[in-house]
Amino acid sequence: MTLDLAQFTAPMKRAIELAKQAATEGEVPVAAVLVDDQGEIIFEAYNKKEQLNDPTGHAEILLLKGASQKLGKWRLSDYTVVSTLEPCFMCAGALSHARIKRCVFGAFDQKFGAMGSLYNIPADERLNHRFEAISGVLEQECRQLLVDFFKQKR
Numbered sequence: 370m371t372l373d374l375a376q377f378t379a380p381m382k383r384a385i386e387l388a389k390q391a392a393t394e395g396e397v398p399v400a401a402v403l404v405d406d407q408g409e410i411i412f413e414a415y416n417k418k419e420q421l422n423d424p425t426g427h428a429e430i431l432l433l434k435g436a437s438q439k440l441g442k443w444r445l446s447d448y449t450v451v452s453t454l455e456p457c458f459m460c461a462g463a464l465s466h467a468r469i470k471r472c473v474f475g476a477f478d479q480k481f482g483a484m485g486s487l488y489n490i491p492a493d494e495r496l497n498h499r500f501e502a503i504s505g506v507l508e509q510e511c512r513q514l515l516v517d518f519f520k521q522k523r
Contacts, residue, residue, distance in 0.1 A: 374506055377473045380404045380451040381507045383413065384475075388453045388514050391415035391428075398514040401428040401452040403436045403445070411448065412436035428452060429460035433467050444468045453511040455482035455504065461490035464500065471501035475511025 380402045387400030400415035414431035418424060429452055437443045446468040450456075453475045456464060461483035464472055472484065472491065483490045484502040491502040 372503070374473075374503065376408055377404075377449070377451055377503075377506045380408065380410060381453070381473070381475060381511075383410060384451055384453050385507065385510055385514065387413055387415040387428075388511075391417075392514065392518050395419055398518050399428045399452070399454045401432045401450055403432055404449050404451060405447065406449075412439055425459065427457065427460050429456050430463055433463055437467070446470055449473060451506070453514065454478050455484050455486055457481040458483040458488055458490065461488070465490060465496055465498050468498050469500050471503060473503045473506050475504075475506055475508050476515065477504060477508075 384400040384402050388398035391400060392398040396416040396419055402413040403411045405411055412432055412435050414428050414435055416426060416428050417431060418426035429450060432450065436445060448469055450464060450469055450472045452472065455474045455478040456472060477486050479486050485504060491500045
C-alpha cells in the first residue's frame, strides 16, 4: 500500500499555524503535531526554548512529553509526528526512543537536520528502532516561515 502524502496536509497546516504563534512569542517558528492513523491530532506543541529558558524546549521534545503524559505511555509506535522543520539530532533521537511510526516534515534544516541533511537517524541500522521519514510536505510554506522570522530578526 502506497502512503498518501495528502493525508498529512491538514496536520501540517495546523503545525504551520502553531509555528506562526511561536514567532509572535519570539520563538523560532517550528511546531509539531502528533497524529493517529486516521489523521486525528492527538497533541500539538511549538518551540518554547526562550520562554522556558531550556535548550531542550524544541517542539518535538515538548510534543513527545505532552503526548506521552496525555496517552499514559511513552511508546508511541502507532503515531506519526508532523513537524514544520526537519528534526535535529536531539529530537530525532527522542523520536527514535519514543518508537514513533514515522516523522513527516516540511523544510530541510541544512545546519542541524538529522533526517537526511546532516545525519539520518531514522534509518541508522546501529539503533534499535528505525522509522519512516518523509520530507517536503508544504515545504515552501514551512521554509518561508523561517526566512521571514530571521529576516525580521536581522
